[in-house]
Amino acid sequence: MLEEFRPPERVPKSFGSSRLLLRQYRTSDAESLAALLAISYQDHLAPWSPPGMERDAEPTGGGRAAREHILVALDKCEEGSDYRLFITLRETGEIVGQMGLTQIIRGVSQSCFIGYWVGLPYVHRGYATEALVLAMEFAFDVLKLHRVSLWIATGNEVSLKIPARLGLRFEGTAIRGLFLGNKWHDTHIFAMTSEEWSERKAELKSIFVPREITLVSGTADEIQLSS
Secondary structure: OOHHHOOOOOOOOEEEOOOEEEEEOOHHHHHHHHHHHHHHHHHHHHHHOOOOHHHHOOOOOHHHHHHHHHHHHHHHHHHOOOEEEEEEEOOOOOEEEEEEEEEEEOOOOOEEEEEEEEOHHHOOOOHHHHHHHHHHHHHHHHOOOOEEEEEEEOOOHHHHHHHHHHOOEEEEEEEEEEEEOOEEEEEEEEEEEHHHHHHHHHHHHHHHOOOOOOOOOOOOOEEOOOO
16 A cells, blocks of 8 residues: 555544644543533534434433444544544533544545534534634644545535635535435535645634644644644
8 A cells, every 4th residue: 555545553532723622532421412412403403413313412311322422433433434523622621512534535535524513502603613624634634635525415504604614615516415304405515635735724724723732742642733
């Protein structure tokens, strides 16, 4: 295998900015995840949620379902096929949402899909936009992927504002491309390649990501991605 196609030997468990920390799931997060989903699902996330998310959001038993979700995610993270991360506030540690880099393909496409959600109490604060820029930096600079794609239902106007704000390339519409909220949705596709990221990284970070804390290389599980 060509060297540039190899997965990294060491992947940080967390990374972030001065405001947000994106970190790997922990089994101890189950109750916090269930609580955030319980107050966010019905009036916010339900129309755009994948199958099974409603189970994690159930008021009774949600903690058990959330723990199962976390364990599956940790297994896939260990395999290097998916990286699901909590979006947290660096100052308080609160979980405000989730970011997923999923279906990672090595070799022929060096690609992944990126998806995200932010809990109802934390919307309209720029967290998802900032976290997406950090996730793309992680995808390109740490995982060494060549392409990331975002598939967003055409009716999900809130989520569609984020790739538009970042100026991501629109590639077209997949007819009935995603099954969300118990029905099929036409889906807009946005993408960025590593070449585009190299050209726009400084611009995107300067606008959407608060100043990073200084990186101390190789001394902890967390990495502060460089400017």
